[in-house]
Amino acid sequence: MSDSRLVSPTLRVGLVVNPMAGIGGAVGLQGSDGATLQREAVNRQGVPRGPERLELFFRALAEGQPLQSQDIAWFTWGGPMGADALASAGVNTSILGAPEYPSTGADTQQAVAALCAQGIDLLIFVGGDGTARDVLASISNQICVLGLPAGVKMHSGVFAISPVAAAEVVTGLVQGHLIGRMVRDVRDYVPDTESRATDTHAAVITKRYGELWVPEAAGYLQQMKVGGKEDESLVVQEIASYFSDHPELYQGKALVLGPGSTNLAIKQALGLNGTLLGCDVLMPDGRTAENATKGQLLELRAEFPFHVVISFTRHQGFLLGRGNQQLSPELIQSLDWKQDVTVLGSRSKLDTLAQRPMLVDTGDASLDAKLCGLVSVLAGYDDFLLYRVSNTLLPHAS
Numbered sequence: 001m002s003d004s005r006l007v008s009p010t011l012r013v014g015l016v017v018n019p020m021a022g023i024g025g026a027v028g029l030q031g032s033d034g035a036t037l038q039r040e041a042v043n044r045q046g047v048p049r050g051p052e053r054l055e056l057f058f059r060a061l062a063e064g065q066p067l068q069s070q071d072i073a074w075f076t077w078g079g080p081m082g083a084d085a086l087a088s089a090g091v092n093t094s095i096l097g098a099p100e101y102p103s104t105g106a107d108t109q110q111a112v113a114a115l116c117a118q119g120i121d122l123l124i125f126v127g128g129d130g131t132a133r134d135v136l137a138s139i140s141n142q143i144c145v146l147g148l149p150a151g152v153k154m155h156s157g158v159f160a161i162s163p164v165a166a167a168e169v170v171t172g173l174v175q176g177h178l179i180g181r182m183v184r185d186v187r188d189y190v191p192d193t194e195s196r197a198t199d200t201h202a203a204v205i206t207k208r209y210g211e212l213w214v215p216e217a218a219g220y221l222q223q224m225k226v227g228g229k230e231d232e233s234l235v236v237q238e239i240a241s242y243f244s245d246h247p248e249l250y251q252g253k254a255l256v257l258g259p260g261s262t263n264l265a266i267k268q269a270l271g272l273n274g275t276l277l278g279c280d281v282l283m284p285d286g287r288t289a290e291n292a293t294k295g296q297l298l299e300l301r302a303e304f305p306f307h308v309v310i311s312f313t314r315h316q317g318f319l320l321g322r323g324n325q326q327l328s329p330e331l332i333q334s335l336d337w338k339q340d341v342t343v344l345g346s347r348s349k350l351d352t353l354a355q356r357p358m359l360v361d362t363g364d365a366s367l368d369a370k371l372c373g374l375v376s377v378l379a380g381y382d383d384f385l386l387y388r389v390s391n392t393l394l395p396h397a398s
Helices: 035-043 050-064 083-088 105-117 129-138 163-175 193-198 219-227 232-245 261-269 294-303 329-333 347-351 365-371
Strands: 002-005 011-017 072-076 093-095 122-127 144-149 179-189 206-216 254-257 280-282 306-310 318-320 341-344 358-360 373-380 383-391 394-397
Touching: 011 083, 011 105, 011 163, 011 373, 050 083, 050 122, 050 144, 050 163, 072 083, 072 105, 083 093, 105 122, 105 129, 122 129, 122 163, 129 144, 129 179, 129 206, 144 163, 163 179, 163 206, 232 261, 232 347, 232 373, 254 261, 254 294, 261 306, 294 329, 329 365, 347 373, 347 383, 358 365, 365 383
Parallel strands: 011 072, 011 122, 072 093, 122 144, 144 206, 254 306, 306 341, 318 358, 341 373, 358 383
Antiparallel strands: 002 394, 179 206, 179 383, 254 280, 373 383
């Protein structure tokens, strides 16, 4: 006898630690970047902050999620750049490489690139603004990052408030809570020794180096407390307005809008005679294709780059394979899942899933497995959430 049950995907988490993070803070060096500062910090008996911050993080994570759980697969870099901390916490991990000794920012960049190549869903890094800049230099494919604050300077917006707060975010992702996805600046302190020598009112000056996507917990609860029950019809209009106001999302691409009422609102906002249950296409040359078939979409894909907009079925949660079979495995394989696909869904609609993951059933088992993990969901005007995607029901012997 056999039964079928949902195989929940493993959250793939990468960990990178700056072994020297924070070593100069307590000994009055105002930073820890560079070999000269680090040598002086050692001479002054400075102590890196990474180990204590990670201990707090793992302790808090264990309270909400067993560290040996199969729900999280850890990937890291060797020795003090992650492997040592995970081993001390009793967590199994895949070690993808090892740093030089002493490690430098180049090691962080190499580690981040290797972790991204493994298809991680979330990168946790331990350090300060200098480490954030190294992460920015090597991150790929809009992967979300979460900084564990351990440096001396932390002006960037990519850090959790505390290691405990970071653990709450990871637990929320595993358990299917609604977690926001936000763009935050990477900033770093700019020394201004000349003005400081002459100006008693000199201020701390920082420079913006770029931005990273970060997960943000609790936004959902705060909005519900302030705004009451969500008005889904208004949210649909907000999402449609977002597409009208941001044509750069699909500039130079064929915009493929899948079935569903939210997509229909977008079609109408863009002036299309769209269908409720079909896939409609707005091409960059202004032509349109209504209720396009699988074959027509593949022909258009050979002519244009695509941006595909889809939603999931209410209550069931199917993202692919129910009602949108025009989006064939061949077509999906040709897309960058994070760059070329926008997933739509209001908070109210996500709530109908009762924290179960969205499902994919394309007919190609290997493709379904590749699509598992975290997906960004547009839940309102410029309002993004992170949610898990799973492959579908699989038989298990009982």
